Amino acid sequence: MLHLVLFLVFGAICVAGAINLLVQSHPISSALSLVVVMASLAVEYLLLGAEFVAAVQVIVYAGAVMVLFVFVIMLLNAGVEERTKGSRVALILGIPGVLAGGLLVAWVLIERTGTATVGLGALPGFPKTIGNLLFHDFLLPFEVTSVLVLIAIMGAVVLASRPEPKNPEKES
Amino acid sequence: MVPVSYYLILSGILFSCGVIGFLIKRNIITIFISIELMLNGVNLSFVAFAAQWQHLSGQVFVFFVMVVAAAEATVGLAIIIAVFRTRETLNVDHVNLLKL
Structure with a gap:
């Protein structure tokens, strides 16, 4: 129960960070939302027992790689990006296509791996x-x-x- | 107990967000950030499968993916700096010629 609650909370933070990455128009906001995603992913790794991977995730990814990104964004003085209009066909066909594909993949995953569950700290790494x-x-x-x-x-x-x-x- | 499929669905959502960002973003740095997001989504599915099959190779592979991602980020950001020096822009729509 605790495992499920923690998974849902940090998964929601993760998805919110990923969507915020898409919505923001300034590169530095996108980079900082990616830090949020990585930090909550580290918690998900900890829930699965992968301690080493979680530590490396925080140190290497959220630490080193993102500092590199933020440095380059500041170095190049990147401003708000200009949006270009996409094609209308992509808008009409793309959104239902993405929804259908996503539902199909989710259905297959639930059907094929439905019974397999993992406990808290299933595989200590x-x-x-x-x-x-x-x-x-x-x-x-x-x-x-x-x-x-x-x-x-x-x-x-x-x-x-x-x-x-x-x-x-x-x-x- | 949490079904493995939940972890896989979360990983799929992260990967799709990365793909969408890669397609709709016009800033070259943000496109690069989306690639990192895709790599993170894949890493989560590796760890989830490692826990399902009780095999540590998945976690070791995540380590390798992180090393490759770090190397890729270094070279990619250097390329972005080189592009910005020659073109004075970060918008990929303006970087459409091989020759200046």
């Missing part, structure tokens, strides 16, 4: 067990991701650095 799995079974993917992160760092430095002045005789 402590850092120790996750680390054991990460450094034994998933050692190769882990090393590959380290190479990926290295490439991402170099790419970011190359892309974001100012281009060098083309003609040197102008400066001298």
Whole structure:
């Protein structure tokens, strides 16, 4: 019962943040609503017992990645976005299509996984067990991701650095 | 006890919100934020399935998704900065030419 109430409360916060992200027209409001979504998702992870994932969610996602986003928004001085009118066909066909698709998916999910339930803290994912799995079974993917992160760092430095002045005789 | 389908429906709602934002938003940073929202929705379904099947691989995979998302955010924001330097705009409708 407690599990269901907590799930519903934080799920509602989650969905409200996601809808607020869509409604807001200023990028910084969207970024801050994404922080709300991520924080309430961390609580949902905790309800499922995934402690390590919840901590990483708060530290890496809501902390590091969103700070990066907010920094870039402030750096580029992003203002209120201008809305462009979409096509009318998309409006007429799109909304019923989305509703029908969503109902179909929800029906299939309820039908196929209806009986399976999870309790409070169903699968405890402590850092120790996750680390054991990460450094034994998933050692190769882990090393590959380290190479990926290295490439991402170099790419970011190359892309974001100012281009060098083309003609040197102008400066001298 | 909460049915797993509830978690999956929440994850589907988050993913759809991400798709809708990706389609209707015109600011390149907000489009990028919508992609992060989609990744978060997928992560929730990973954790829910991990709890259903009592297998920790799902949670490890969430870790990998987070690493890839962080790398993607870094490179993507660098690209956004480069685009803004050359075009002086963040509206994707104005970024429609490969050549300046």
